[in-house]
Amino acid sequence: MRFRTVSSRRDHEVDAAEFEGFIAALARLYPAVHAALDLERVNGSALLFRWPGTGPDPAARPSVLMAHYDVVPAGDPEAWTHPPFSGHIDGTHLWGRGTLDDKGQLVAVMEAAESLLEAGFAPARDLYFSFGNNEETAGDSAAAAAELLAGRGMTPWLVLDEGGAVAGGAFPGVTRPAAVVGVAEKGILDVELLTRDPGGHASTLPGWARRHGWRAPSPGSNAAPSRSRCRTSPRRCSGGSARTPRRRCGQCSQGCPCSAHR
Ligand SMILES: [Zn+2]
DSSP states (O other): OOSOOBOOSSGGGSOHHHHHHHHHHHHHHOHHHHHHSEEEEETTTEEEEEEOOOSSOTTOOOEEEEEEOOBOOOOOGGGSSSOTTSOOBOSSOBOSTTIIIIIHHHHHHHHHHHHHHHTTOOOSSOEEEEEESOTTTTOSHHHHHHHHHHHTTOOOSEEEOOOOOEESSOSTTOOSOEEOOOOSOOOOOOOOOOOOOOOOBTTBOHHHHHHTTBOOOOTTOOSOOOBOOOOSOHHHHTOOOSSSOOOBOTTTSSBOOSGGGO
């Protein structure tokens, strides 16, 4: 955490000595990984480790675990509870710029590999660790590593990059900490949305309101329209018979025999 591996789009603002210091510290901290895995530099300061697989299928496609060790600037150090590059441990938490994004993930990979090597483990298929040095500035090292592997005819079986955190209060109604499993990189989606309706009161569009069980407020009332409550449980909603055919239920979207939706 003490290495100020701060990214910048302006080369002269990148302190190369801090990046080299971090790389040297990794070699000191993870000797088994550095002894057993091949290591090559990509694009100068990005690292690509290869842990050779020993499984029966030499053509098995490799897995790639990614992380990056550059960080965004820390801003005003006075604004931090503990200095951003102190690596302060307060008994429960490690403080510093990059603990979450993304040196934590990088170190988790290295710790796991180091202990697995000490335990005599060898992966079935080749395993790559691709550690970037300029992710925060949308730099080119990850792309260079991908090109390098592609140029060797390699199509990974799995690529795992940094993802979301275990977050509290991230979703309405979820009170416990929740982890998000990300299965794709975010991108851009342009949507043009067109609706047609005869119009009506801005808060109660007629067609939509009927379909969703809204009732118009009584004339002269300022109260918001209230949704008529269906007391039929979602389980019972799947019922219905020849006499009480299924109707769309606003609560469970299944057939609802209750009078509110008949
Ligand atoms: Zn990140």
